[in-house]
Amino acid sequence: MNLRKIAISLILSAGAFGFTASAEAPNPMKEALMKAYQALLDEDPHDAETLFRRANEYYLRNDYIKALDDINNALKYLPEEDLDTRFQAIQLRANINMMLHRYEQAIGDLNSEISLDPQNYVAVYQRGTALYELGRYPEAKADFRLLQQRNPRSQEALFGLARVAVKENNLGLADELCDQAVELSPSNSQVYLRRASVRTLAGNEQGAVDDYILAISTDQENTPRALRELVEISKTNYPVVIAGLSTAIRQAPRNGMYYFIRAMIAQGHCNYLAAIADYDRIINENLDSYPGLNAALAECYFALGKFDTALLNIDYAISATRDNERYYVIKSQIQRALGNYDSALSCAETALEKEPDSNEALIAKALAQLRLGNSADASVCLSEATMNAPEDPYLAIIRGWVLKDYRRQKKNADMSFERVLDMDLAHDQIKSYRGFALLQLDRKEEADRWIERVLAITDDYDGEVNYLAACYYAQAGNSDKAFKCMAASLEKGYANYYNWAVNTEADVNVEPIRKDPRFSALLKANGAIFGR
Known part of the structure; x- marks a missing residue:
């Protein structure tokens, strides 16, 4: 798989990095059928x-209710009688x-x-899975063993028995069963994904990471899913993902491809110096x-605030391909x-000519127009x-x-802010x-309770949550708490110098505390993460 396909897979699978896949376009034939x-x-x-036929169509559309x-x-x-x-x-x-977990x-x-068709392999596997999900492990084990009796090479049986073994705290047996399953089809990436899921269940994240990397290197079929899983693990255990990729690179x-994946994940976690080192190595x-x-x-x-170097790189990228709409957005920034x-x-206008529905380009154009x-x-x-x-809550905030x-249109502005409160989002997530x-x-008291709860329940794996909390407290006029969050964010490695020192957008920034001597002191003390 080439790097372009890997990049697309990461972008579409890595919601943690702020990208969102587009919804599937309506199918006129299917709509006519409905x-x-x-x-x-x-x-x-x-x-x-x-x-019955419409139910099947809804099922295929994942509209299970x-x-x-x-x-x-x-x-x-x-x-x-039918x-x-x-x-x-x-x-x-x-x-x-x-599918509904019922x-x-x-x-x-x-x-x-099964009573009508005792040899129904799929139904027995599904029943074993349902029993497992309900915690009825002895009954689940009986079904998976039945599958194994009918087909000694059944990977479904082996992985099912492995999951039960984990629940019974028999981790050695779980490993053995997974390895047997892998030996049956070592050239199929799916088997590594399945072993990774068992290893994750057993708390072996390093083993799971190794399997996801094996899946990527085995074939292209499951690369997007493997990348998505690596990104998910990196949210809570970034070092183990980087360690796994580093081992793959040594081998x-x-x-x-391995350098590129490591760089993209590092970039997604605001570890820009490490990402730059890997991108440069590839080139x-x-x-x-x-x-x-x-x-x-x-x-x-x-992000590191080195704008001239950024401009040289984006100009090269633009000149190297016509598929460069997003590159023009980056250049606009x-x-x-x-x-x-x-x-x-x-x-921004060039980007919109190439892709009229690009929201990134529309926002870039709006911000440029504001400056003009x-x-x-x-x-x-x-x-x-x-x-x-x-x-999109951030878009409503900008608007x-x-x-x-x-525009001095307070009523319309309040409607936009109220829209954020009405969105169907998890309220205790920072990016709501x-x-x-x-x-x-x-409504400051409510706002304060919100940020306190977010900080209390969120595992801030790369400092971004504390950065946004610093923005909140800076805007709320609580500089002491803003600096406390700033220190925590920098300690976790949040190296987006542009956001710290330059960004003034949408009242989601730390501009109110930048003139305080504590601000420059903290940036200076943490200069290593910015390469300064």
């Missing part, structure tokens, strides 16, 4: 065959209940399936050639930091971006900030930005 089903059911709500409703009605109206269709409907309902209900249907020092030793390497270097140097606002606006004094045009851009992403501070919205709405 309308046809609805028309038939409008004529006859008891049409069991149509209910609607699928369950339809299949329940289908079974209600299906003739008792045994074949009823059997298929029971199978479908069992699958739906498994294991007790699933077991009832699986028992019916295959000419494999640019300087000709391990791979991909414009995204220079774009990533530009992002790292930008760099030019804005350099004070070249006309150029920043031009770059065009707050009305900036507001229009942000309104368009909000229509594209109505559930409210522009309406309040630049709930406290920042409450602060703007003069």
